[in-house]
Amino acid sequence: MRTPLRRRIATAACLALTALVAAQPGMAQAQPREDPVDVQLLSITDFHGYLQPLNDAANGTVKDAQGNSIVVGGAAYVATHLNNLRAGHRNSITFSTGDNFSGWPTEVAYHADEPTIEFLNRIGVDFTTVGNHELDISLEFLRDHMGKGHCFGQIDLDSCFTDSSGRRFHGADFAISTANITRKGSDRPLLQPYVIKHVTAGHRQIPVGFINLTTPTTVTGSTSYQPQLDNLALVQTANRYAAELRRRGVKAIVANIHEGGTAGDVYDRCTTNPTGPVFDFAKAASPDIDAIVTGHWHALFNCSLPDPDGNPRPVVEAANHGRLINEINLKLDPRTGEVIRSATTSVNHPVTRDVTPDPEMVKLVDHWKSRGAQTYARPVATISADITRVRDADGESALGNLAADAQYADSRRTPGGGADLAMVAVAPAKGSASLRGDLRHAKGADPADRDGTVLFGEAWAAFGYANPVLTVSVTGTQLDQALEQQWQAQPNGSTRFAPLAVSDNVRYSYDATRPIGERVDPADVLINGRPLQTDRTYRLAALAYTLIGADGYTAFTGYTDAVRGSRDYEAFRTYLAGHETVTPPALDRATALH
Incomplete structure (x- = not known):
């Protein structure tokens, strides 16, 4: 009787131990590994x-x-x-x-x-x-x-x-x-x-x-x-x-x-x-x-x-x-x-x-x-005659002058702007030109166009490349240097003319017979009728692309107190729309002395 009893007890204990081991992770039986x-x-x-x-x-x-x-x-x-x-x-x-x-x-x-x-x-x-x-x-x-x-x-x-x-x-x-x-x-x-x-x-x-x-x-x-x-x-x-x-x-x-x-x-x-x-x-x-x-x-x-x-x-x-x-x-x-x-x-x-x-x-x-075609055809302004990029001997163009006036107006509307003048790179020494298309008085191919009408898409295509108008503080010396940098010596000995358009409250004279860097006398630069003072600080409105030197004008390096205005597209279109009829600006802002 003892032997069978012992066997039954031993068997039961073994089974209990086996169940305990199976229940303990990491002991005798490993858990199945999960896939990544x-x-x-x-x-x-x-x-x-x-x-x-x-x-x-x-x-x-x-x-x-x-x-x-x-x-x-x-x-x-x-x-x-x-x-x-x-x-x-x-x-x-x-x-x-x-x-x-x-x-x-x-x-x-x-x-x-x-x-x-x-x-x-x-x-x-x-x-x-x-x-x-x-x-x-x-x-x-x-x-x-x-x-x-x-x-x-x-x-x-x-x-x-x-x-x-x-x-x-x-x-x-x-x-x-x-x-x-x-x-x-x-x-x-x-x-x-x-x-x-x-x-x-x-x-x-x-x-x-x-x-x-x-x-x-x-x-x-x-x-x-x-x-x-x-x-x-x-x-x-x-x-x-x-x-x-x-x-x-x-x-x-x-x-x-x-x-x-x-x-x-x-x-x-x-x-x-x-x-x-x-x-x-x-x-x-x-x-x-x-x-x-x-x-x-x-x-x-x-x-x-x-x-x-x-x-x-x-x-x-x-x-x-x-x-x-x-x-x-x-x-x-x-x-x-x-x-x-x-x-x-x-x-x-x-x-x-x-x-x-x-x-x-x-x-x-x-x-x-x-929808793009519809928006292109929306009238935004009226002009009295062609406003083009064609430059005269002094580097002025009607479109360049108009763009400078638009930037000046945008700065004057912008809190903290208050520009004393504006400049636009008309034909920059490097980089992209912001003047991209002419505004023609004659109606174009779009059925919505009329003589003298400027369509939304035409204004968009005329000026700008999604750049903001910045108003910054610069010295009179920097403004003078920028005007001098319109003439830039080239490696082959020639001179590249990279004119800057200025806003309508600026007039200046230059002497192209003098050496590069000495062609503009500050006394011959008038802002609101007053000679440029080299030791004075001015507020200048220009595109960011120009101010950071991407156009090739290094004179603005070190400008301060930047205030951001509208993007070029919006500034230009707002200026056009703000006039009953836009007349091409006169080309009388730069004058050669000789």
Whole structure:
């Protein structure tokens, strides 16, 4: 009787021990390992409002590794490719790396860049960083109009246009974010510094953080010049928020930075020696950042570069104008939320036109093309005769003088402006000319045109390149030097004449027989009838492009107290519309002594 009893007791104890061991993790029986979590990141950059595909080689093609050109781009094709790429992905996040709007297609620019917001909403963008061109008008325009849909001016004439679905503009359905744009003298970002998205892992949610950053060239850039704003250093800002995200339990971190570099001209490759500010950033930015998505340089590369700890991470840029879509596939450890770097991949996809264009996007593009034609044809002013760029022997033109008068008037309307005079680069020594088209009295080809009528599109095309009118403080000596710099010696011994138009309250004489640099006597420069005083400070209205030296006039270096006025387009159109009839200005502001 004892033996069977002992056996039964021993058997029961063994079974109990086995059950206990099975219930204890890490003892005799290992738990099944969970598979990594797939997270797809899809991004575009520097779209610039190019809804319609471009057909030139620089903007409508990309090169493959064999040097072949692939035709790419267009909103309808971007939408199709995004839909195809998302197929089968449970966790997919779409974003932009900035410069979405403030581009140059007129059907978009005429309508306060609202068509681009409609496009980004339709393709499901989750967030964007701020590019330099997002600040081409103002922080308030970006935040309140583009972000929140606040209207200004007359609805459906100045803003809040009816979109392709028949609804009024309502702003972005996505977050607009940047960590390093601040008020002057502050270290507090004006917009949310990062975005956290959650992805699904079984029944759990894992956070992924995106630190958004803007090129530090923004605040003093020619189109985005914002004297009331400042920017924080990129690396320090990225590291600060990477640490903050880690403290919040976010282990997967991406830097989405509107700053670029160059790494060859093949759309999905990386040269052995990539260069540019974003690569300097990549070398120094925190190892907690797992991927770096870039823009701004309109470059195309797909790199994997070591972080400061020597671990590789993607550093990518997807060209511009909708030519490429970048795809990064992160692999996350489901237990820790960390990125498994060794399993993460990246590829740039060309937005080819061999797919069916998205029908809703075709409708969107057609809507804004039609609306663009209507806006072009809107009458805005009346002129009594041709106002052209044709220059006389002194370098004056009716259009140049009119543009200078428009800038002067804009400054006088701007709080803190109060210009004493205005200058316009008529034929700059370098860079782009702001005078782009003539205003003709005879009616043009548009059915809405009449003799003497200036249409919206004609005014837009005559003057400006989306540059703000700045009013700055300069000395009389600087003004004198600027007038002297109209004559510039060339390497071949010739002299280039790069005239400056001046506002109607200025008259000056020059002696072209004297040496370069000695042709204008300050006593022969009259502002409001008084001789120029070289030791006095004057308020000058000019385009930012000219003041920062991009036109080739270095005399303005060191200007102070900048105040931003309207953009060139708006300043010019407002001036035209403010007169019952605009008469071509007389060419009597510059006079040769010999």
